[in-house]
Amino acid sequence: MPPIRTSKRPGDFVVVSRGIYRSVVMSCPDGCGDVLTINLDPRTDKAWRYYRKRNQLSLFPSVWRDTGCQSHFIVWHHTIIWCEDNYRNEDVVIDSELDMRQRILSTCTYEWQHFTQIAEAIDEVPWDVNRICHQLARSLKLLEDGGKKRLGFFRLSAARK
């Protein structure tokens, strides 16, 4: 796969696998020179989810370094989104968005579900699902957003009943 796009410098990385995906080793995308090892193996320690769609890498959740440069970023379809940038993510294009909307709507119920559960059910990248759920809530009013009280939760809008 090509280097990950970042606003600072190309993020070279390798995915380490032995039978299963073990880790992603990448040069820190802010260019500080550190090498980050992001664990993907749930049997050891805190693990990230790895997604490869259209030959593009995504990781979930965000990577937040508690040492060194303290970078906090999202890897989403091969693009680094800096969290301190207030999640400016217009550059990230979601493939077959309309189709995903339909699948999200048919997965949602009148019970609250977190976007990660919805993503799991339809086997999509949680960042994609989160963005589309927000669209479905905000512009289209087809979903209800859990707001601050239930951050990241969505359900079918009561108006649809």
Ligand SMILES: [Zn+2]
């Ligand atoms: Zn760094």
